[in-house]
Amino acid sequence: MTHDHDIVLRPTPQQTQAALNPPAGRNGGDLVVETLQGLGATTVFGLPGQHALGMFDALRRSSLSYVGLRVENNAGFAADAYGRITGEVAPLLLSTGPGALMSLAALQEAAAASAPVLAVGSQVPSAGLGGGRHGYLHELRDQQASFRDVVKSVHTARTQSQIPSAIAAAWESALTAPHGPVWVEIPQDVLLAQTELPVVTAMDATPDEVVPRPELTAVAAHLLANARRPAIIAGGGAVRSDACGKLLALAERIDAPVVTTFGGKGAFPWEHPLSLQSWLEDRHTTDFLEDADVLLVVGSGLGELSSNYHTFAPRGRVIQIEADAGKLGSNHDCLGIHADARLALSALLETVEPRRDETAPERVRTVLAAVRERIDAQELTLEQRLLASVREALPDTSPSFWDMTILAYWAWSAFDARHPNTMHSAQGAGGLGYGFPAALGAAAADPTRPVLAVSGDGGAMYSIAELATARQYGLPVTWLIVDDGGYGILREYMTDAFGEATATELARPDFVALAESFGVPAVRTTPESLAEDLAKSFAEPGPSVVVLPAVLKMFAPTHL
Numbered sequence: 001m002t003h004d005h006d007i008v009l010r011p012t013p014q015q016t017q018a019a020l021n022p023p024a025g026r027n028g029g030d031l032v033v034e035t036l037q038g039l040g041a042t043t044v045f046g047l048p049g050q051h052a053l054g055m056f057d058a059l060r061r062s063s064l065s066y067v068g069l070r071v072e073n074n075a076g077f078a079a080d081a082y083g084r085i086t087g088e089v090a091p092l093l094l095s096t097g098p099g100a101l102m103s104l105a106a107l108q109e110a111a112a113a114s115a116p117v118l119a120v121g122s123q124v125p126s127a128g129l130g131g132g133r134h135g136y137l138h139e140l141r142d143q144q145a146s147f148r149d150v151v152k153s154v155h156t157a158r159t160q161s162q163i164p165s166a167i168a169a170a171w172e173s174a175l176t177a178p179h180g181p182v183w184v185e186i187p188q189d190v191l192l193a194q195t196e197l198p199v200v201t202a203m204d205a206t207p208d209e210v211v212p213r214p215e216l217t218a219v220a221a222h223l224l225a226n227a228r229r230p231a232i233i234a235g236g237g238a239v240r241s242d243a244c245g246k247l248l249a250l251a252e253r254i255d256a257p258v259v260t261t262f263g264g265k266g267a268f269p270w271e272h273p274l275s276l277q278s279w280l281e282d283r284h285t286t287d288f289l290e291d292a293d294v295l296l297v298v299g300s301g302l303g304e305l306s307s308n309y310h311t312f313a314p315r316g317r318v319i320q321i322e323a324d325a326g327k328l329g330s331n332h333d334c335l336g337i338h339a340d341a342r343l344a345l346s347a348l349l350e351t352v353e354p355r356r357d358e359t360a361p362e363r364v365r366t367v368l369a370a371v372r373e374r375i376d377a378q379e380l381t382l383e384q385r386l387l388a389s390v391r392e393a394l395p396d397t398s399p400s401f402w403d404m405t406i407l408a409y410w411a412w413s414a415f416d417a418r419h420p421n422t423m424h425s426a427q428g429a430g431g432l433g434y435g436f437p438a439a440l441g442a443a444a445a446d447p448t449r450p451v452l453a454v455s456g457d458g459g460a461m462y463s464i465a466e467l468a469t470a471r472q473y474g475l476p477v478t479w480l481i482v483d484d485g486g487y488g489i490l491r492e493y494m495t496d497a498f499g500e501a502t503a504t505e506l507a508r509p510d511f512v513a514l515a516e517s518f519g520v521p522a523v524r525t526t527p528e529s530l531a532e533d534l535a536k537s538f539a540e541p542g543p544s545v546v547v548l549p550a551v552l553k554m555f556a557p558t559h560l
Contacts, residue, residue, distance in 0.1 A: 019198035026199075028191040029058035031163040032120060034200035037062060038164075039171050041091050043444055045079040047072050049095020051122035051138060054191030056093065064091075067444045067473060069437060070465035072099050076106025076117065077434050078441030080181075083115040084424055085399060085445045087240070089174050094121040096188070097138025100146070105431045107150050110181040112428025113263065114240055114324075116174040117181040119151070120167065126158060126187040143185060152180040158187065160195050168205040176207035177323035177340050179240060210323050212339035212347050220296070220319045220335060221352040227294035229316075230256040230355075231276075235306065236263030237299020237323055243342035244268070244420045247298060250345055255357035256296070257364045259285060261306040262427050264299065266417035273361035277368065279413050281308055283558035284370040288363070292316050297334070299341040301327035305412075305427060309559040321345070375555050383410050383552050385527055390452070390480070391416060393534035398449050399424065399442045403435035405456035406488050406552040413555075433462025436479050440466060443475035450476045450538040457483040457508045464509075467518040470543035478537040478544050481511050484551045492554055515545035522547065 011019065032055050036044065043065045048056040059066050069075040072094055079090035094100050100121040110117045123129065123143060124136040131141045140146065144154045153173040157166040163186060170182040224230055238247050238260075244267050251258050251274050258268045259276035268275055279285045286308045289295060293316040300306050301322065310331070318334040320327075321344040328336035337344050375384075387410055394400060396418045402408035402425040417423035424442075426434035439453035455463070460481045470477055482488075486505040494501040515522035522545035525533040530548060537544040 022196065022198045026061070026195050027054050027058065028160045028163060028186065028193055028195055029054035029056070030061060031160055031195060031197060031200060032167065032186070032191070033058045033062040033064055035164045035167045035203065036091050037064060038200045038203040039089070039168060039205055041089065043067060043082065044091040044093055045069065045075045045082070045441065046093030047075050047095070047099060049099040049122065051124065051188040052093060052095040052099070052191070054188070055120065055122070067440070067469070069440070069469050072102035073106045073433065074437035074463055074466050076103040076119070077109065077437040078444065079117045080106060080110040080113065080115040081401060081424065081438035081441035082445045083110070083117055083179070084113065085421065085442045087116075089116045089118050089171055090441070092117055092119040094119060095138070096122045096124060096143065097140055099138075100143060104146065104150055105429070107147070107181045109426055109429040109431055109434060111150055111152070114178040114180055114236065116179040118167070118170055118174050118184065119181060120184045120186070122191060123185045123187040125189045129158075129187065144183070147183040150181070151183045153182045155182065155184045156186075157184065157190065160190055160193065160197055163190075164200050164203065168203050172205040172207045175205070177210045177241070178237065209343060210338060210340045212321070212337050212344040214347070216335065216337045217344060217347040218351060220337065221348050223294045223317055223319060223335070224254050224256070224296060224348070225353040225355055227254070227355070229292050230254055230294045230296065231289055231292035232256050232258040232296045232298065233261065233289065233300055233302070233306070234258055234264045234267040234298050235261040235300025237321075237341045238264055238267040239299070239420045241299065241323070241340050241342040243298070243345050246342060246345035246349060248272075250349055250352070253349070253352060254355045255360045257288070257360055259289065261300050262412040262425070265412075265415070265423040266420040270416040270418065274364060276364055279368075279371045280306060281413055281557060281559070282371050282374065283308070284367050284374070286312050286558070288367050290315055294319065297321065298345065299323070302331045307331065311559045378555055380553055380555055382527060382550070383407070384414070386530060386548075386550070386552070387411060387414055389527070389531035390454075390534065392531045393538060394452055395450065395538065397422065398451060398538070399439075400452040400454065401425070401435045401438040401442065403453075403455040403459035404430055404432050404489070405454065405459055405482060406554055407454055407482050409489065409554060411454075432459040435459065436463040436477070437466050439477045439479070440470055440475050443477050444473070447476060450478060453477055453479045455479065455481050456488055457481060457485065457511070458487045458506055460511065461508065464514065467515055467520050467543070471519050474542045476541060476543070478534060478546060480534065481545065481547050482552065483508065483511060483547055483549045488552060489554065511545060511547045520545055524549070
């Protein structure tokens, strides 16, 4: 009898000859880039530094496409977006100490949003490892410790022979559901030393799928088929697992209204009769979901934003499908199904009995009408008009990336993403500066589609240097900067809480002139001409900037 683990792949004579005679002039950095190529990478992001030069030297001997950004944090955001858009691992090459630490905010966002980023950082020479104080440039007592609480896993290669296995293990970790960022570090001397090891060939680091347990899906199918008022919350996991088609089929089979979380935008058709859209920061939606006797939560941990700031208190039975075992039941008691959303929904579709509820579309219309009435009563026509203009101008299949700014907060609830995996924001970790560099990463993934980035003037200042990146690579990103002279959302928060705002007002440049100084076309627009100016920008090749001077307001919250 032959077992799978007994099968040994024997090299061909040609492979043996190539292995015995590796090309000259290779170093440890070549083993890094060869491993990435062997695993299937085509594009890498990063920023060179003294200890990492071995890796960057090896890039010129590889077929990898390199996108270099100007700040490590922005390179991390670009890799994050590349991973979200493609579903593939996005390699991020970094140097030691300050360079590595500058990426932490981006890696936190990747962790919160389950983006598969493989960060490979250098280390001080091997003699400086172990926590002693040797005085090497960029030396940290324990560089790994800075990353352990942020990334999924940490890997070290102390010798050249360890490099392929360490990177392959990290690659598998990044792609194991739930996806996420991982950290690999390699000492400078290991990267620089010449190597006699053979060229790394194709490698397989495909993780096992997270399969649902059949007894759990059987119970879930029974509960859903016999529910009187079922409802579904679809989160980012439904999008990442490519489960949107199965979500639609299940909702229609049991006539269950669906609301998508801010991270799950586009998971369910916006105008579908069963669509509650994304109005999670609204008590009408919260009340509706609380009234469900069976609530199916797909690919969401029901965190702060997805639960109307933890005011949501379900009264019925909760079924939670989640690839991250740590999120199962973490906020609400549930029948927890640890599984990839696509596989779990497939299992439900095979077993759930159809149920008909002709009242479901009418109940959905009632909730949406109540939401509209509440919003319309606040006379926030400018904000709604701007979102409509963006939607009108943006091609349906073009991705958009939204910074932490008031227009983005509106978009979370009110923007029709139209297609899965086309609307992304930094709402996972909530850091500023995400929108523009992330859009650059998405454009690098697919330069045939125009990409939209949306920032406020405060968040834009985090990313101004990347105008040079956009110009250098000719990336088709239109950057909409809403200039209200400060941190607008913090201005609102502080005024509401304390009666006045402190530290929120900002001096800022002439963004049009600044963009043009980088060789990037720019225009100052108005609410009336926004749709036209955006459409013109999307139609032109390469990057562009559209500046909208406007002071926006948020709709009143319902969780206070």
